[in-house]
Amino acid sequence: MKTFEYLRPTSLKEALDILKNHDGNVSILNGGTDLIVRMREGHSSPEVVMDIKKIPGLDQIQVDEDRITIGATVLLNDLGLNEVIKTRYPYLAQAALSVGSKQVRNRATCIGNICNASPLADTATPLLALNADVHIYGEEGIKTVPLKDFFVFVRKTVLKPNEIVTGISFKQDPEALGIFTKMSRRKEVDLSTVCSTVMRTGTEYRISCGAVAPTPVRLFKTEAFLSGKTLTGEVIEEACKLAEGEVVPISDIRASEAYRREMVGVMLRRALSEWL
Amino acid sequence: MKFVGTSVKRVDGVKKVTGSLKYVDDIKLSKMLYVAVKRSPHPHAKILSINFEKALAIKGVKDIITGDLFTKRGGLYLEDKNFLAVGKVRYRGEAVVAVCAISEEIAQSALEFIDIEYEVLPAVTNAKDAMKPDSPLVHPDLGEYKWAPVFFPVPGTNISNHYTLRKGDAKKAFETADFVVENEFYVPHVQHVPIETHTAIAQMDADGFMTVWASCQSPYAVRQALSEAFDLPLNRLRVLSPAVGGGFGSKAGTTLEGILIPFAKKFPDHPVKLTYSRQDEFENAYVRQGLHARIKTGVNKDGKIIAVENEFIWDGGAYNEYGVNIAKAAGYASAGPYDIENVYTDSYCVYTNHPVGGPYRGFGMSEIHFGIEQNLDMVAERIGIDPVEIRRINGMKPGGVTGTGEVVEVAGLMECLDIAVDEIKFYEKSETVSPTKVRGKGIACGWKAPSMPTNAASSAIIKLNEDGTAHLLVSAQDIGQGSDTVMTQIAAEVLSISPEKITIRTGDTDQTPYEWQTVASRITYSAGRAVFEAANDAMNQLLELAQIKIGLSKRDLELRDGYVVSKIYPDRKVAISELALGLTFEDGSGIHGPIIGRGAFIPPNVRNADKKTGLGEHPVVFWTYGAQGIEVEVDLETGAVKILKVVSVFDVGKVMNPQLLEGQMEGAIAQGIGTALFEELMLKEGKVLNPSFVDYKIPTADDMPEMVIKFVENPEDTGPFGARGVAEPAMVPTAPAIANAIYAATGIRLNTMPLTAERVLNAIKAKNNG
């Protein structure tokens, strides 16, 4: 690992100044479970490592009547074990607890999981299904970007060098039912071969998948097909076919493209069948 | 018995649970230097030039070496290997240049300033292709190498060993067989994955005496290899193995130690250290060789197998100094634990441009049984009998004859099989869970012999102290299996003193006596027998002195609870503490001096088999037999396999320590499950695609099923208290039993490991599509 300057700002403003003063050579250290491995392997050699964990207020899960906001430094374990999240949004809790090991989740954050923009980010699929918004702090203050527009490509987001994600929020939807599914080679402490969240709210459906495209994705065509329909065996089969066609997975050492496609169908079929 | 056969607590327990045991990487010495290694990016290439001037100029870099300074080849059975590449590289990751610096960081950062020019050569990346006459040669000079006379390299080819077994007339028998079943199987490369990666430190004194600390299973083997490679006399080279964080074969022989010696020689008094990263461990430590197996079985309607023909092609990788013996072991075990009259086997170890193959728990047995035991189920199905029945008909029984023509007196296979069948409730149908999840049960047997030279020796020393305690010195290494505890138990039993009164010291070629290697499931048997002999020697000395002291004949005396006691008059006794330094008379004079027991052992009457036929009266020391029954659940839509229950039953001769033995059996099952379901070192054009835990998964606690462990005890005559080895055999039946259970559940046969969800699903779909 190459040496670097270690800075620990105590306000967003200070953090922003550090970003500006170092012209893109800053790596934000949150949980660090990804960054430290990347630095060690030489994939990342920043001049400055900026630890944001001492910025007050970012470590809260704020539950308002109509919205829930997850702060930037909220740990995956704290998210997954939060009573409100567990009760009302169990699929989000499950997704959070499906990342890494207990030790990793004691360090890794939900926002870090999102900002890494891995195609198979486990917490991305429930948050995509919840139509979550990403809150970004920059020179013009706070701006909000829908999560679906936040991801650009593998490990690429719309985030600019002089911006910090302060949190992610979603509108409370007491009626929403969701099912998170993760398929992996090994049940515990593994990356998703594929993962998905299937959500029903009223007569609408929202479907999101990970590890089937360069970014986590929503399956809008399949959602549109299901919208307003009464679920029957035939409808489900049709939806599964559509979903399998809508994803664009690749073959890699974890699974083939064909297997991933087929599993998208299986996950959707199993989820929808719960609501038959 | 008081100590043998009971669950004496581990003697190394406190040190291990407190984290105070020092493994080699934990050792900190003053003036330490660190080594980093520049490795080949090509699987096969000629080295045209090496330029390290820039790297050498870096502040803190002490020295840089390349292979052309050390051209003497070495190897355990076949001398085909250098510590640093000489002239060409033969696998991706081969060590080419080594840098020695004052810190790990400097050594590591210097690597990028070393320029190596290569001429890329065509790579051999498939063992079957390597056998073809037009294949590029990995070792064109094979004919000039030296090898042990029990191996058969074929110069001018990539074959580093061609083992042949010819029993009876298989060809003729196939002609008369009612059915012939033939199948091919493939088992990929896997990694041992000890949690401690390989590490070593070397330091030379000012007077030229070399000390090496290595996380190794066999300090004497390391000493021998380094002595030969660097012309160091054995009395001026000390190898210590203070603790080993898991071995499973990967720390047998030598791997990285040799790279350190030139630096240690150059910088006297400076300890020089090299620790493998996890990536190094995946790519540059031994791997379990890949296997292409073809098995052909001729059987009569009544279920009696009359002939087998096997072809095993082992992907030994770039250097086969150790791998040649795996091909041999697989060859002589190729009939499996079955009594078959006609056997025809060719087992080839083959050079490829893959990572270096070497010993892994089971030494070829897990790989060949994946084929043998599945093929047997297919044979049974073909003639319409069940998997248990075919094993009962053909399984080895006392008085049976092995594939190498040896008559066996002890064989508890049938008892093991019966217990496994009973415990897994083989004849009761599995529960039905859901339309998309099905369950099934499978059975597999297995056998293994210690794969070692016929004269592999052990020794032990016991020193009595004047307070009645003792020191036990051996070089059997506790690599986790618990040998320190079992050796202590054996000594305690014979001397009739409690295990707490015995301190065991191991792993120091200057201080602890010779042990060939801690491999081959031979330690409890062989080193244990040496300890037994040493304790008996000490006992005899005590009895000699006691008969003078007590005035009773030695045959009427025995050791009991720290005393030499008369068998007839129990109150006539003398404490062993009184005799530990010799017998002193009332006039002050003394005789004999300190009691030091000496034990040495070579398994008796093990002789080389015939070179051409492979037949012999007693070519291996013993066979260990066992059986497993496994129940699985298969998800028909995803292909995911869940192991529900494993029953494992082995004939261990004598249970020395039930708790530790269970631990060996359970650990073996875990490795069996891992390799069966998801472990594979994925190779593409010689490149390891998954050299990390991110993509090379081993089982976690969550993957483990219910385990039922049972033992059969038919004693091994020459073993201590009747014990024989079992830690490797315990892994052998797991993968095929899982495959057989998947078949029972789904009707699909998978001939390629691992049995990943995707493979299972594809097979289910292929079957459904007819």
Next chain:
Amino acid sequence: MKTMIEFTLNGEVVECLVDNQRTLLKMIREDFDLTGAKEGCGAGECGACTIIVDGKALNACLVLAVEADGTEITTIEGLVVDGELDPLQVSFIDNAALQCGYCTPGMIMTAKAMLEENPHPTENEIREGISGNLCRCTGYKKIIEAIQVVADQNKA
């Protein structure tokens, strides 16, 4: 570049001037000679380096040493109090829940943090709870049993 930090290590307040790029694991092993925590992979996959920081089990290989400033850290060496082994350590020995011992310190620290958080885990919770700690020797059964024994003592 270096940073001066202060933290509590096994009950004692300590200071250290550390290289910014040094991991917490490296610091406790090299600068404090506490070698119970091991580096098994350096990537947070094996758990051999598990220590407890502010009550939470962490992979010390995934934390920078500078981040330890102001924290309270317990390593395996801190579990022995006045020469008495922790109940988990005793139970690991009694139940033969270790073999080569390399994963053992990390495994015990994970179990320690787990039992602090949840004194009465179910068998499944134990299995999941220690799934970030790889053991290649034991097959885990005896480890699970050893933790279960201490959890049962908690109940009593």
